[in-house]
Amino acid sequence: MKSSISLGKIFGIPLRLHYTWFIIFALVTTSLVFYFPGDYPTVERIAFGILTSILFFASIIIHELAHSILAIRNGIPVKEITLFVFGGISQITKEATRPNTELLIAVVGPLASLAMAGIFYGLSILLAQAEQTLIADLMQWLAIINIMTAC
Secondary structure (H helix, E strand, C coil): CCCCEEEEEECCCCCCCCCCHHHHHHHHHHHHHHHCCCCHHHHHHHHHHHHHHHHHHHHHHHHHHHHHHHHCCCCEEEEEEECCCEEEEEEEEECCCCCCHHHHHHHHHHHHHHHHHHHHHHHHHHHHHCCCHHHHHHHHHHHHHHHHHHH
16 A cells, blocks of 8 residues: 555564554554543553554554454465555455355454453453553553454
8 A cells, every 4th residue: 555654564564554544543643542531640541542543553563463364374365464544455366266154254353352252351350350440441442442443
């Protein structure tokens, strides 16, 4: 994708960051600063907003990696994964030859997102019980956003 920078490779797949990603990163971080309860210091809310945004985009990378790895395991080349304003895209270079393979490649990304949602939700419960409410809220938001990403 043009106008993007290389972040290296994951499992041999080039990972790129489109310039529009910075726009959504700033918007997500800013909205999260106001999402967290106001009784926390502003600096702490900003730090947790940035951390949550990073974890959110890490979740998108995992979602796209699931598509890409399954494609590669089925002999389908993947050019790269690019993060941009609307999330991420795996640039799979050709169609699967069998419909069930195509279906599996399509479904594995949302399944990865649902698995991450379950992990984040479980962590939110554990952290809430440990009275780590800000971090529990962060994990709960990530659980919700991963469910939305799966749909």
